[in-house]
Amino acid sequence: MASITSVRLARLLGSWRHGGPAYAELAERLRLLSIDGRLPDGTRLPAERDLALTLGLSRTTVAAAYGRLRDLGALMSVRGSGSYVALPGGPALPAPDASGFLDLTKAAMPAAGVxxxxxxxxxxxxxxxxxxxxxxxxxxxxxxxxxxxxxxxxxxxxxxxxxxxxxxxxxxxxxxxxxxxxxxxxxxxxxxxxxxxxxxxxxxxxxxxxxxxxxxxxxxxxxxxxxxxxxxxxxxxxxxxxxxxxxxxxxxxxxxxxxxxxxxxxxxxxxxxxxxxxxxxxxxxxxxxxxxxxxxxxxxxxxxxxxxxxxxxxxxxxxxxxxxxxxxxxxxxxxxxxxxxxxxxxxREDLLVAERRTRLAAGLDALTGALAEGFPEWRVTEPDGGMAVWADCSPLSSSRLVVAAHARRVALTAGPRFGFDGAFEHRLRLPFTASPDDLSDAVAALRAASTSWSAGPADAPLITV
Ligand SMILES: Cc1ncc(COP(=O)(O)O)c(C=O)c1O
The missing domain is CATH 3.40.640.10 (Type I PLP-dependent aspartate aminotransferase-like (Major domain))
Structure with a gap:
């Protein structure tokens, strides 16, 4: 099984402190890293003492975070061997394809007409x-x-x-x-x-x-x-x-x-x-x-x-x-x-291109319109094509937004999943492949998610390595 060093995990964690209880925020971020694949199932986490030292936390805080993940079924500890990431199965995070979930983790469309x-x-x-x-x-x-x-x-x-x-x-x-x-x-x-x-x-x-x-x-x-x-x-x-x-x-x-x-x-x-x-x-x-x-x-x-x-x-x-x-x-x-x-x-390539163009243009319009209303402070560059916008959601944390949006039944992928070593914490990929109505609902849910917690203190790196 792969293991991850405390220094590398600290980089992946990025800026995870937002003014709440440290153990809960650390557990939340570790859970996100496991859900979106940055910490693959079965990865052995660093020993509590090592991670505490690297993050400048007390060992009790890291132990409490690991304990919380164990309670959620997201971590398995084996005496004498260490703690291993376990993929979610518990009730806390339903799969995004469960009914009533708006899945924006996939930039993909239903089959074209032809x-x-x-x-x-x-x-x-x-x-x-x-x-x-x-x-x-x-x-x-x-x-x-x-x-x-x-x-x-x-x-x-x-x-x-x-x-x-x-x-x-x-x-x-x-x-x-x-x-x-x-x-x-x-x-x-x-x-x-x-x-x-x-x-x-x-x-x-x-x-x-x-x-x-x-x-x-x-x-x-x-x-x-x-x-x-x-x-x-x-x-x-x-x-x-x-x-x-x-x-x-x-x-x-x-x-x-x-x-x-x-x-x-x-x-x-x-x-x-x-x-x-x-x-x-x-x-x-x-x-x-x-x-x-x-x-x-x-x-x-x-x-x-x-x-x-x-x-x-x-x-x-x-x-x-x-x-x-x-x-x-x-x-x-x-x-x-x-x-x-x-x-x-x-x-029938030309037909396919034309059909996708119509759908994507409508999606892009709906998404950028909803974002301009819901998040006028975000920087959103409209692409000339493709399936997603790469929004600058500063000063909000993309990872936090993703966790909060999940609770409102909108599944998204946090910016750092698209980079290595924890970069892009203030970026959010928003696909516009869904229907215009679903896209407006998704942005409304994001808006509600972002106002249900305060943005917290400015994101400053905890450690420099
Ligand atoms: C850039 C890029 N490459 C490859 C893939 C995977 O493509 P396929 O479904 O054909 O395996 C995707 C899917 O989203 C993609 O965005």
Missing amino acids: VEECYGRAAAQIGAELGGSGYELLGLPRLRVAVAEHFTRRGAATDPEQVLITTGVQHGLSLLARALVSPGDRAAVEQPTYPHAMDTLLAAKARLVGIPVSPDGWDLEAAEEAFAAASPTVAYVMPDFQNPTGASLAPEGRERLARLAERHGTLLVADETTALLDIRRGPLAPLAAWSPTSVTLGGLSKLAWGGLRIGWIRAPRSVLARLAQARPALDLGTPVFEQLVAAELLA
Whole structure:
């Protein structure tokens, strides 16, 4: 089982004191870290005395916090062995998909209108596939052709042999990490970034290096410094409607990033999960058009439906061969039926883009309107597309807001989940994928949550390490 040192836990805790009883606030923050995955199930926490020393608290306070978590079923202590995080199961925190819960932890939409029709079309085609073995390690040839055309149309000429079909983008990421990242490798990721990409790279034992990004764009000077200092093996970026900031990298930025990666021999990995969720930006060619050696991850989860579980990897042939070789240890291919559905969907890409644009534009309007009314003091930059706003909720603590909103049956992800080492405590990702009514209700619940406790003293770091 993994364990966490008291110094690292202190960083993850960030500024957690808000003027209430210290043991209760410490327990609350530890619980949030466990719920949102920053403290994985089964992680061994530091001994009470160590954590007390690092946080400048009495041992009794830490013992009381651990005791509270034990009472909630969120911590298991084994005599002589330590205290382990246990995932919530108790009544205190119902799962966000329980009825009456508004789940804004997922930036995802119901299936687009044309999805059902495409399932029907695939059903009429599956018979012709049943005579084969059904094992397609690289993907159905028909879908590989459709994906290659998708890239070529968008400005990155692609051969079907450069395409591997995956079971969703997350699966593609796991395959990449397994095949191309070795323990101790440096991996550059945007800060903030998509949390499960960080999880995947950390699971491959990579050491993360940050590339700062905000709704105003990428800090490429900082990226250059980070690359010079660390020479990362891979750099994972989202050039279009970055999750969570919504920022897009301009063509000059794509060129600069491509050359930077080239100079350092870094494998550039572009995640295009959100690339076609344009509201008012207009199309931009994929990063691959600037960097022929880069790898692109894409899929249909956001454009069509997450339940389809179809993604793809576009890569130079030599990289694709390594991925194909590594794949059987993970799985032996993606379901054929869903690949047929995906090929039908890609033939209707324009329709999907237009439908998502309409829904997302309405959601963005509803959310920013409700925020302007409910939280006029927050800084909210409207993105040109994507699925979420990355609100600056200063001086409120994002983690505290998330806990208070949970009590009002709104589930959200706290800002620090998108970073490493406790950053982004004053940032909140708010997806606008829900219906306008639900979004207004969610902001009203947040407003009520934020007024039911005082913001507390200014957030100052407790320790400097
Ligand atoms: C940036 C990014 N990459 C990957 C994924 C996972 O995609 P999939 O559902 O295709 O596995 C998501 C899902 O939200 C995402 O936002």
